[in-house]
Amino acid sequence: MIRDLYNVQLRPTEGGPTPxxxxxxxxxxxxxxxELGNEIADRGWARFPAYTPEERRRLVDVAxxxxxxxxxxxxxxAEDQCALRLYLAGPEARSMTQA
Structure with missing residues (x-):
């Protein structure tokens, strides 16, 4: 006998992030x-962790x-595999990011 399944959703894998x-x-x-806007306005740059492609896309969109x-x-x-740096473009802003 074949049954139709309604409102069936995939469960996230154990320990994985939920969308x-x-x-x-x-x-x-x-x-x-x-938050990142305030930090960039104060210092000229901000660093934020991004472990997944979704988090990286989110930060690129915010920038x-x-x-x-x-x-x-x-x-x-990308600073490394786990963090992105956002900063203002321009020669004067670039010198601030080195601090």
């Missing part, structure tokens, strides 16, 4: 926009939104 809902994703990006907001490019660089 965020659209609302949660918007809230995370808003917090990152505010793009900051660039549009400030009308000044915010650059994203």
């Amino acid at each position: 965020l809902t659209d609302e949660e994703e918007q809230r995370v990006r808003a917090v990152l926009f505010r 793009h939104r900051l660039s549009v907001h400030w009308e000044r490019q915010v650059v994203v660089e």
Whole structure:
């Protein structure tokens, strides 16, 4: 006998991250926009961990939104396998990132 299954969802693997809902994703990006934006405005750069491709894409999107907001490019660089650095583009801003 064949049965139809309705409302069946894949369960995340044990110990793995669960995907965020659209609302949660918007809230995370808003917090990152505010917190990283404040840090970049104060120091000229910010470092933030990014362990998964989704987290890296999220930070790249936040940098793009900051660039549009400030009308000044915010650059994203991988520091290592686990962290990204966001900083303001330009010669004067680049010298601040070396500190």
